[in-house]
Amino acid sequence: MKRRVKYRWLSPDGYIHLGMSDGRIVAEHRHVWECAYGAIPDGHQIHHRDGNRANNRLENLVPLLPGHHKREHVQHWTGPGGEWWKRCTKCGRAAPEDDFPTKRYVDGVRKTRGNCHECERARLRAKKGLPAEGNSHRNFGRFIGPRDSVSGA
Numbered sequence: 001m002k003r004r005v006k007y008r009w010l011s012p013d014g015y016i017h018l019g020m021s022d023g024r025i026v027a028e029h030r031h032v033w034e035c036a037y038g039a040i041p042d043g044h045q046i047h048h049r050d051g052n053r054a055n056n057r058l059e060n061l062v063p064l065l066p067g068h069h070k071r072e073h074v075q076h077w078t079g080p081g082g083e084w085w086k087r088c089t090k091c092g093r094a095a096p097e098d099d100f101p102t103k104r105y106v107d108g109v110r111k112t113r114g115n116c117h118e119c120e121r122a123r124l125r126a127k128k129g130l131p132a133e134g135n136s137h138r139n140f141g142r143f144i145g146p147r148d149s150v151s152g153a
């Protein structure tokens, strides 16, 4: 027995819901994705690429793990030159999106990380077990003048 869609409505939360012939109610974006690809992978959420929860065209939908999904929803706004700006999820500094490190390319479109270059560098250093930048070891090996000039007279 194949389920049919009986009702379709826009919910106050911006999602379109479907009333199915078997009496169940499903979110349209989940239904559209599952009709095309089968069951949604465990623990994944369906994300709307363009941010419009009612745009349930297949190419607008992508399954993401909750952690990655949250990143896609980092606040964006338009800067003075019409460019996209966003805020670093780590330090809160705002910058044009082009200034954020590259995360990956999707269909030739550059996707950026949620954290800025500095935070990304700090993250990678911490991962490698290196001390944070800007600490007391900074001047090691740097010529700071003849010995006499330091001790003074």
Ligand SMILES: [Zn+2]
Binding pocket: 046, 047, 048, 069, 072, 073
């Ligand atoms: Zn989403």
Ligand SMILES: [Zn+2]
Binding pocket: 088, 089, 090, 091, 092, 093, 115, 116, 117, 118, 119, 120
């Ligand atoms: Zn940052």
